[in-house]
Amino acid sequence: MELYYMIAVVDRNREKGLLSICRELDISMTLTMNGWGTATASHLLLHNLRPTEKTIFGAVVSAITRKKMIHGAERKLFIDIPGNGIMMFIPLKSVVSRRALDFFTFNQELEGDGPVMDFKHELIVVILNEGYCDMVMDSAREAGASGGTILHAKGTMGRETEKFYSVSMAEEKDMLYILAAAEKKTDIMQTIQRKCGSGTDAGAICFSLPVSDVIGLRHLDESAY
Numbered sequence: 001m002e003l004y005y006m007i008a009v010v011d012r013n014r015e016k017g018l019l020s021i022c023r024e025l026d027i028s029m030t031l032t033m034n035g036w037g038t039a040t041a042s043h044l045l046l047h048n049l050r051p052t053e054k055t056i057f058g059a060v061v062s063a064i065t066r067k068k069m070i071h072g073a074e075r076k077l078f079i080d081i082p083g084n085g086i087m088m089f090i091p092l093k094s095v096v097s098r099r100a101l102d103f104f105t106f107n108q109e110l111e112g113d114g115p116v117m118d119f120k121h122e123l124i125v126v127i128l129n130e131g132y133c134d135m136v137m138d139s140a141r142e143a144g145a146s147g148g149t150i151l152h153a154k155g156t157m158g159r160e161t162e163k164f165y166s167v168s169m170a171e172e173k174d175m176l177y178i179l180a181a182a183e184k185k186t187d188i189m190q191t192i193q194r195k196c197g198s199g200t201d202a203g204a205i206c207f208s209l210p211v212s213d214v215i216g217l218r219h220l221d222e223s224a225y
Contacts, residue, residue, distance in 0.1 A: 001110045002063035003092040004212065007123070009035070009149050009177070010085035012053040014077055018085075021072040022057075025065055028106040031058040038137045038148045038176070054149055056177070060092065060104035063111055070215055079216050086216040088123060088179065090209050119210040122185045123177060126192060127153070130172035132202035136192055140178055143191040148178040179214065 010018055015032070022030045037052035061069060066089055073079040079087055095101045124145075128136055133150050140148070153173045180188050189206050196202035 002066075003095065003105070004061050004063070004066050004089040005092055006057070006059050006061050006066070006069060006087065006089055007177070008057040008073070008079075008085060008087040009054050010057075010077070010079070012055050014085060015055040017077050018055075018057055018073065021069065021076060022059060024072065025068055026106070026108065027059050027061065027065065029059065029104065032056070033058070033151055035177075036150045038133065038150060056149060056151060060095075061089075062105055062108045064109040065105075066213070070213070073215065082216060084216060086179065086214065088121070088211045088215070089213045090123065091212050119212060120182055121179055121211040121214050122182050122208040123179055123211050124185060124188060124192075124206055124208045126176040126178065126204050126206040128174050128176065128196065128202045128204040130174050132196065132204070133174050133176060135202050136176060136196045136204050137178075139191050139195040140176075140188050143187040144184040145178050145180055145188050148176045151175040151177070179211070179217075180208075 008018060012034075019030065019032075033056040035054040035056045037054060070087065073085075073087055077084055079085045095104065124140075126136055126140075130152070137145070137148060151174070153175050178188065185208055189208065192204055192206055196204040198205070
């Protein structure tokens with residue numbers, strides 16, 4: 001069957017609208033996280049703006065719910081118009097048990113033999129020491145990234161792992177979500193690793209996830225989220 005992990009990034013004032021769509025579709029569990037946009041300090045100063053507060057949503061959806069989710073977000077939040085948010089779907093390969101599947105997809109219709117594996121975009125996830133997002137985003141932009149979303153987190157790494165990988169043990173971490181065209185993904189990740197990886201103050205590590213659908217982009221090089 002087709003299952004996807006939906007990630008949506010919207011301005012904080014659109015959070016209730018997206019939550020109402022999730023309730024209408026009987027999505028049993030929705031994760032919400034606070035985040036911030038990655039506009040440069042000079043850009044914000046030039047236009048007398050503050051960093052944009054974001055809400056990041058996560059939920060497991062079936063293929064049928066995915067279509068309804070896209071339709072609802074386009075109709076109620078105009079998410080297909082750039083500037084109103086981004087919605088992406090990451091295909092899931094497996095779920096640990098039938099009980100877990102029932103929990104994630106309660107009341108959702110299930111169908112299909114598996115998710116579509118045609119990936120034009122990838123989501124780069126970067127984990128780094130708190131306070132170095134500008135440094136990492138500057139490196140990512142050099143390689144073709146247009147923008148990203150910042151989340152705060154806490155790391156829990158053992159001392160032996162820290163010594164082996166030369167990764168800082170600072171508990172406070174930042175995470176960056178960077179949506180990139182598939183052909184740019186490798187250059188972006190390699191540039192981040194070279195300029196901001198282990199051994200640097202940022203201590204960044206990154207991985208990527210394939211994205212089957214993206215809603216809310218005109219062109220990656222014209223959008224910021």
